[in-house]
Amino acid sequence: MHGIVFTIPEHLVTKQRIVSGCLEFGMVRSEAIADNLRNEIISGRFPEGAPLREINLARRFDVGRASVREALQQLVHEGLVVAKPNCGARVAPAAPDSIAELVVPLRKVVETFALRSCFHDLREADFEAWDRLLDDMRSACLKSDYPRLAELDIAFHRSIIQRAKQPDLLAIWMTLVSRLRQHFHNSHREYDEPIKVYYEHLAIVAVFRTGKLDAAVDALGRNIE
Amino acid sequence: MHGIVFTIPEHLVTKQRIVSGCLEFGMVRSEAIADNLRNEIISGRFPEGAPLREINLARRFDVGRASVREALQQLVHEGLVVAKPNCGARVAPAAPDSIAELVVPLRKVVETFALRSCFHDLREADFEAWDRLLDDMRSACLKSDYPRLAELDIAFHRSIIQRAKQPDLLAIWMTLVSRLRQHFHNSHREYDEPIKVYYEHLAIVAVFRTGKLDAAVDALGRNIE
DNA sequence: CACGGCTTTATTGTCAACAATACAGAAACC
């Protein structure tokens, strides 16, 4: 082959039917592929700058190039991937710090807005879903599995946005949070004990359960910074 | 044909090579199509809820369906179009007021951030580009051409974002402003004299020319609300 | 006449082949 700088770890190129994890009814293939790739990029399993060749991905997911193209385009919009016409797509480099300084407060505004607008509709089922996520997060912390931890951290916050059931909100949030993926890895590694990440989210859900809106907004807001 | 509720005005379905206006070198077809459609939706020439059939658009722009699909996907991501799998795409309904209340302040933060980060690099060429845009805006005001006015208003603000030369910034801004297209139409119509929209932007550029950052940020910020 | 299931049809989702492009290496030239 030709000498490329970034190669994708061997265990990742194994062919996998895209049923992995998601692919709900009505979900179109490209969405499932995008979900997979998004997680792998956000979690850091795909290094920054890694090339994403359509044909490789098509073979890996066992689909045609069209589906892969759509998935990649989606990720380009989210800012996780950069694509130059005729030159292919690569994992986007981390956004400059200046952007992160802009985006963190924006993200805080969006998430607390979402929380406010769904807080009084929260049901026991919602708390239980968070409990399950927290369990996963706990085991990721214990194993110091930082990629998985980043994935779960983001999944937690996304679930709040999704709970607000305003598609616009989700789109805005995704655009923001994609620019912060580096932020997640760094902040997790700053903790002397990863398990503290778990405890922090555990506390947030506990506050949610109390039903006190202001306290909940506070707890969430502090976690975001 | 089959009786559909929303039909696209006859004069709009005429076949047009996508060269119209844009299609810079290196620009891929789907981008040009997206630009065209975006303008037509933002300006309100496509009514809310109007169906966007791939095959119609493909014929209209004289390209294959794939290019149209990509353009539509782009617009879906921006929130101008909603698409249900297997059911096609339609012009998205206006975002609920609650979202607008969230987004306006966010937009203000983003735009003033962009202005700050490019302000001291502004050259005479930039001002002249704005002068040309202002001329267009003036004639749109005089003709009370509200769709065109909305287009130009947005183009003005986008030019500020683009001038900051941070792709992430543009992506974030687009996601926000697409949710506000209704806002533009309403606010323009609120003016007793449309020409005042022109004067307001004229004043902004004038302040930019003075080189006083704080005053410029102020002027821009007040225009956004 | 209302209603549930079948068929038809328009439309999207997917694919595989072809065209256009960019990049790398070889060859020719100064």
Next chain:
DNA sequence: GGTTTCTGTATTGTTGACAATAAAGCCGTG
């Protein structure tokens, strides 16, 4: 030797054809 041009190859851009899906119309039945 260094530079330019050319050529080949890998990759994306685009297309048209086919499969899958959902919605509308049709038809028989109660």
